[in-house]
Amino acid sequence: MTERKRTPWVVGVSGASGTPYAAAVVRGLLAAGEDVDLVVSRASRLTLLDETGIAFRDAHWRDDLAEWLGRGADGKPGTFRVPDLDAVRYWGAGDLAAGPSSGSYPVKGMLVVPASTACVAGVALGLSKDLLQRVASVTLKERRRLVVAVRETPLNGQTLRHLVALDEAGAIVLPASPAFYAGATHIQDLVDFVAGRVLDAAGVPHRLYRRWEGELGAARPSGQSGD
Numbered sequence: 001m002t003e004r005k006r007t008p009w010v011v012g013v014s015g016a017s018g019t020p021y022a023a024a025v026v027r028g029l030l031a032a033g034e035d036v037d038l039v040v041s042r043a044s045r046l047t048l049l050d051e052t053g054i055a056f057r058d059a060h061w062r063d064d065l066a067e068w069l070g071r072g073a074d075g076k077p078g079t080f081r082v083p084d085l086d087a088v089r090y091w092g093a094g095d096l097a098a099g100p101s102s103g104s105y106p107v108k109g110m111l112v113v114p115a116s117t118a119c120v121a122g123v124a125l126g127l128s129k130d131l132l133q134r135v136a137s138v139t140l141k142e143r144r145r146l147v148v149a150v151r152e153t154p155l156n157g158q159t160l161r162h163l164v165a166l167d168e169a170g171a172i173v174l175p176a177s178p179a180f181y182a183g184a185t186h187i188q189d190l191v192d193f194v195a196g197r198v199l200d201a202a203g204v205p206h207r208l209y210r211r212w213e214g215e216l217g218a219a220r221p222s223g224q225s226g227d
Helices: 019-031 042-052 058-070 117-125 131-141 157-169 187-202
Strands: 009-013 036-040 088-092 109-115 145-150
Touching (some): 019 109, 019 187, 036 131, 109 187, 117 157
Parallel strands (some): 109 145
């Protein structure tokens, strides 16, 4: 029997606050039947530990990822059913010989979520100091889709120039800015809105948030007036 050909999305997780965004994106990709190649930067492990208490380990990445994907945005374990992880391949951040480091490795594109300003700068300048930055640079040179979900505020002029450079290079710059027209009632709703917009930019179908249909007031819970 021949092995099924994989053409994954690479999900790069950098050190910015917002690890629930990454978890929601990975869950959304797997729910849509997509393959995922995961790169977790060294800095993001500190953020993940701080935000969730999970110590992400290379040797135990499957167990740690399962725990991560099962948590809600409020940190509560067991909020989500853990998806089948057979479609996920993990690459260490320091492995510059990893498959996605080469343009000949077939991928659909890359989603960097969340993207720190340091990550944005490294990709914009072509530094390739770790696997995450290297894969992003390869994605740009191969003219594949690169979505950069930057998570920082305020933004200084230098970062703004880096974001413009990424836009001009063909990346989609997507600030992690939740909206409220979808009727958010929980922190998870705000996280899912951003994750859904990332998947929209990638062209991956999902049902993470209620889309705008031109009806004013549809986001208000029933019984609430507009006064």
